[in-house]
Amino acid sequence: MYGLSAISAANGWLITAAGITIVFTGLVVLALVLANLEKTLTAWDRRHEMLEKRRRIPKAAPSPEEMAAEKPKAVPTPTTPVVDLSTEQMEVYAYFQWLANRQGETFSLPRLLEQAEKRGIRNPYTHLDLFLRLGLIQELGGTQRGFYRWNPDVVVRSAEEAEVGS
Amino acid sequence: MELILDFLSNTGFALADYRHLIMIAVGCTFIYLGIAKHYEPLLLVPIGFGILMGNIPVFRGLGLGIYEEGSVLHYLYFGVRQGIYPPLIFLGIGAMTDFSTMLARPKLMLLGAAAQVGIFITFLAALALGFPANEAGSIGIIGGADGPTAIFLSAKLAPELVGPIAIAAYSYMALVPVIQPPIMYLLTTKEERLIRMSDPRPVSKREKIIFPIVGFLLCCLLAPAALPLLGMLFFGNLLKECMVADRLAQTARTALIDIVTILLGVTVGASTQADVFLTAKSVGIFCLGAASFMVATAGGILFAKLMNLFSKDKINPLLGAAGVSAVPDSARVVQLIGNREDPGNYLLMHAMAPNISGVIGSAIAAGVLWSFLL
Numbered sequence: 001m002y003g004l005s006a007i008s009a010a011n012g013w014l015i016t017a018a019g020i021t022i023v024f025t026g027l028v029v030l031a032l033v034l035a036n037l038e039k040t041l042t043a044w045d046r047r048h049e050m051l052e053k054r055r056r057i058p059k060a061a062p063s064p065e066e067m068a069a070e071k072p073k074a075v076p077t078p079t080t081p082v083v084d085l086s087t088e089q090m091e092v093y094a095y096f097q098w099l100a101n102r103q104g105e106t107f108s109l110p111r112l113l114e115q116a117e118k119r120g121i122r123n124p125y126t127h128l129d130l131f132l133r134l135g136l137i138q139e140l141g142g143t144q145r146g147f148y149r150w151n152p153d154v155v156v157r158s159a160e161e162a163e164v165g166s
Numbered sequence: 167m168e169l170i171l172d173f174l175s176n177t178g179f180a181l182a183d184y185r186h187l188i189m190i191a192v193g194c195t196f197i198y199l200g201i202a203k204h205y206e207p208l209l210l211v212p213i214g215f216g217i218l219m220g221n222i223p224v225f226r227g228l229g230l231g232i233y234e235e236g237s238v239l240h241y242l243y244f245g246v247r248q249g250i251y252p253p254l255i256f257l258g259i260g261a262m263t264d265f266s267t268m269l270a271r272p273k274l275m276l277l278g279a280a281a282q283v284g285i286f287i288t289f290l291a292a293l294a295l296g297f298p299a300n301e302a303g304s305i306g307i308i309g310g311a312d313g314p315t316a317i318f319l320s321a322k323l324a325p326e327l328v329g330p331i332a333i334a335a336y337s338y339m340a341l342v343p344v345i346q347p348p349i350m351y352l353l354t355t356k357e358e359r360l361i362r363m364s365d366p367r368p369v370s371k372r373e374k375i376i377f378p379i380v381g382f383l384l385c386c387l388l389a390p391a392a393l394p395l396l397g398m399l400f401f402g403n404l405l406k407e408c409m410v411a412d413r414l415a416q417t418a419r420t421a422l423i424d425i426v427t428i429l430l431g432v433t434v435g436a437s438t439q440a441d442v443f444l445t446a447k448s449v450g451i452f453c454l455g456a457a458s459f460m461v462a463t464a465g466g467i468l469f470a471k472l473m474n475l476f477s478k479d480k481i482n483p484l485l486g487a488a489g490v491s492a493v494p495d496s497a498r499v500v501q502l503i504g505n506r507e508d509p510g511n512y513l514l515m516h517a518m519a520p521n522i523s524g525v526i527g528s529a530i531a532a533g534v535l536w537s538f539l540l
Contacts, residue, residue, distance in 0.1 A: 006293050023282045026384065120371075
């Protein structure tokens with residue numbers, strides 16, 4: 001059997017229509033999920049904040065007299081240095097911490113860089129340089145010269161946290 | 167004297183006929199293309215040598231030929247017949263592929279879906295030419311431009327056609343730089359070829375880790391028959407991205423894929439024994455395979471043009487040609503043609519998105535055809 005009759009006899013039209021539809025549906029659904037993945041992850045990261053906002057009972061707006069009477073609050077100076085990092089830098093910071101912890105409390109920078117490159121972390125040199133300049137990583141002295149550790153006296157927070165805080 | 171004459175009558179020289187010589191010439195051509203022209207050398211060299219191995223005429227009954235029970239080649243060919251090698255190759259591909267360009271711009275995945283139209287149109291054409299449905303499905307998958315997928319499906323649907331289909335699929339994949347450009351020029355204007363794509367957004371490591379799990383669940387829940395191929399593809403990618411299974415990822419993308427490629431290439435090549443391979447059916451498969459490849463390329467380009475009608479952010483329609491999943495050759499061809507028009511236009515990373523989604527799309531299409539035609 002040849003021609004259109006052969007196609008009809010083998011359910012060719014139906015299989016083709018179903019096949020194209022399934023392939024398109026699969027990739028369209030996947031594309032939609034991927035397009036929203038970043039937003040979903042950001043929302044997940046901020047879930048506590050969002051829940052907090054929902055729970056908060058809205059206060060009545062203060063009267064002009066109350067506003068005038070309200071004195072500006074003194075901003076408490078932090079006792080420990082605080083470093084603000086962007087979301088991307090925070091992510092890389094977390095990976096570097098994880099990688100460094102595998103070496104122990106003290107670690108070697110070349111080995112850390114090698115591990116980071118192997119795992120495809122973005123711009124490892126730039127990020128490590130930034131962390132050194134910000135004082136997040138300290139070089140050790142004495143017999144351990146050439147080795148580094150994370151500075152326990154520096155507090156790291158994401159830029160988003162900093163915005164919320166301010 | 168009689169002993170010597172007996173020996174001489176059993177040598178390959180005495181047993182060979184013109185068909186063996188043709189196939190040996192084909193094998194040498196494959197080796198030449200791989201070594202001298204650098205067309206897919208990792209595939210064409212093993213396949214080419216396999217063709218030479220398969221076309222040394224041997225005395226039947228000695229257990230030497232690939233189709234003879236108990237021969238070494240027969241055992242190695244088991245991985246092709248049972249569809250074992252293709253999923254292992256997909257594992258390696260997953261472990262070496264960076265999906266970030268696709269994650270950064272998921273709408274380009276639609277081009278990978280559109281290019282799979284070639285598979286189904288060729289399936290219809292093969293039916294119309296009188297091929298049975300199972301063989302038509304195996305021939306159509308050549309348009310997916312994905313060797314392992316083509317071998318996997320034909321091993322399941324039409325095992326006797328694995329040789330011609332694999333040779334056709336890999337030949338056309340190697341000939342991507344020859345087949346695609348005329349179609350790309352024919353279907354696009356100069357203005358369209360000059361469209362520059364905006365930079366993709368950075369993709370976080372967390373997205374890359376979540377993608378293989380979500381992608382696997384979505385695709386395989388929709389088309390469970392694609393499980394062996396897509397399961398291994400996404401698993402390989404998870405090994406690469408999760409950062410805690412480095413050794414496994416390293417093995418999958420180096421030693422394992424290399425070993426399987428050698429076994430697959432040599433045995434597929436050896437399966438093209440002249441008496442089995444040189445038939446009118448094989449010629450039909452080659453013609454339909456070429457048509458399938460061309461339709462797939464055209465499908466991707468035309469769909470990109472269609473998307474441009476509705477989208478503010480214009481897509482360079484050349485990217486549609488990368489929807490056929492010959493990774494990374496078709497993406498390289500897109501870069502080459504785009505670069506020829508505008509030397510400052512870098513399309514390679516954008517083309518990788520439809521290219522990789524084409525791999526997923528062709529595996530889904532294979533799963534669909536398998537479930538419908540088995």
